[in-house]
Amino acid sequence: MGKTLKISVILFLISFIFSSLIFATKIEPEKLQRDFEFIITLLKEAYIDPNGLVKNPEFTELVDDVRRKLNKPMDSFEFFKAVSPIFHYLNDYHCSIELPISNDSQIFPMTLYVIDNNIYVVFSLVEDVPIKSKVLAIDGIPSAQIIKEFEQYTITKDNSSRKEHEISRYINLIPTFWNKKSVEIEFEYNGSIKRKNIKAITMKEYRRKVQESKKSKLPYEFERKGNIGILRIGSFEIKGNLFVDFREFLNKVFRENKDMTDLVVDIRRNFGGKPQSVIEVLGHFVNKELSVKRRVKVKNSKYNIQALAGIGVRYDTNTEGKVIEATYSWVIPPRSPVFNGRVWVLIDNGIASAAITFVDIVQSHGIGRIIGERPIYSSHFTMGGINHYLPNAKIYVYIPAAITSYSSPNRIVPDYELTITTEERLERLTGVSDPVLEKVIKIIKNK
Structure with a gap:
């Protein structure tokens, strides 16, 4: 089985494993409505709302439409389907409602x-x-x-x-x-x-x-093609014991492949994850400590105490709803062994969140070159929220409290921009071959 397919399968499994239980029991309309009103309160009082959509008349109309639908008993899954259009309207990939699925789904x-x-x-x-x-x-x-x-x-x-x-x-x-x-x-x-x-x-x-069938695998792996190494990272959502394994995996890769001249970091279809995973990879590309400035705006709200504390600010009841701005730095220490060859980051148009941050830092600090499709999303995105529990539907909603940006809020422009065809995408996703990676290797060999 192809390496890319193995990564795709495990990412689907991971997204399912950590979902909460679905309850088939019907929930009374009054209880559903209480959960829904809590969601709307969070969106109005806690959500950073980067595009001001919550204040739009269209949002109010959509909320009223959902309220009308919650006039009958529903289970958690039906509630999810009824409420999801609210989050679709906001068009924020960090603002979400949990899909209530279980082992029996x-x-x-x-x-x-x-x-x-x-x-x-x-x-x-x-x-x-x-x-x-x-x-x-x-x-x-x-x-x-x-x-x-x-x-x-x-x-x-x-x-x-x-x-x-x-x-x-x-x-x-x-x-x-x-x-x-x-x-x-x-x-x-x-x-x-x-x-x-x-x-x-x-x-x-x-x-x-x-x-x-032995067709599942970790969301990261490495292979060599001559003097060129390929480090595939399907997600930066790496935590707990898996993060410890990831750190040792990286150490082993760079310790045992010191003769590499080039390294391709393949993060296609990587939609983000933990900042620490990004820092861990970048540490192998810097010879001295790198400080990356980060601008952040947090909404002052009783629901955002944790996010406010993250920028050294206490919640103030006198300035409820005010957006507080701050600047601080990510510190990326060098990690041995440091790779001193050429770094290439392979991307597609859908990379987001921590993956965008990774690319932005690599490009803006001259760590390597970016190759692939132009991303839809920029390094200006929401963050810093928490999961809020809906006690009746028994699922969570994630409401971002902050918005951050790095070197520039503009979209990233690859150093070498590629057009990827449907057939090329299909070849990679099925694990049959990877025509785009083959193109990249040819480009590298000619430079």
Whole structure:
């Protein structure tokens, strides 16, 4: 199995494993409404609201529409579906509501992925449905219509690999969304159109089968192609014991590959994670301590005490709602062994959050060169919120309290900009080959 596919599979699994339990028990409308009003209070009083959308009449109309829908008993999953359009409207990939799924949630025994407004099979536990199959319809509903249906649950509107990842996650949960044990999939493969009845399996069973097939792997790995090393980091969401392993993994890579002339850090479809993971990687690229200035704005609110403390400010009831500005620095100490060769960072259009920060620092401080698609998102993004628990729906909402930026709020422009085709994306996601990486290696060898 290709290395990229292994990373894709484990990232899907990680996103499922840490989701909370879904409760099928119906919740009384009054309780649902209390949870919803708490969400609206948080958005008005705690959310940094970088685009001022919460004050728009359109937002008020949307809130009223959701209120009307909460007039009947719902379970947590139905509540999620009713409320999600609020977060979709805000178009902030850090402002979100938890998807209430559990080990017993129903999922396809395969991975479907949206690429350029089409649905493809990129991983399959079903022998009769090969990878690279193009899904034309599910239960007679055309793929384009299905993609459109699930867009309302996304927290991003921009067309990017991040949005594709979001929609793909929901499409793989169609058995849960549609409450069906099986569906008919119409697909095209090698010019032939076929139909296949697909029985859903539980997420617990799916994880077990993937593990048995030995097709799951950590979200980071390394390989050599001659004098060029490829360090793949599928996510910076690395914490706990896994972070300790990641640190040792990096130490081993740079200790055992001192003869590398070039290193490609592949962070395509990396949508962010922990700042410490970014600092850990960057430490191997600097010979002396690097201080990176960071501008941040935090909304003064009783809900944002933790975020305020992060910039050395106490919550003040006299300035409730005021936006407080501060500047402080990230300190990146050198980590041995330091790599002194050429650094190349391979990106796509959907990298976000900590991944954007990583690229911004690499480019603005002359650490390396950026190659790939131009990112949709800039280094100016929300952060610093906390998870707020909804006691009746038994799920969390994450409300950003702050907004930050680094060298420039403008979008990053790659040093070498590439156009990536649908076929190239599909080849990589299925693990068949990686044509874009092959292009990058040719560019490096010619420099």
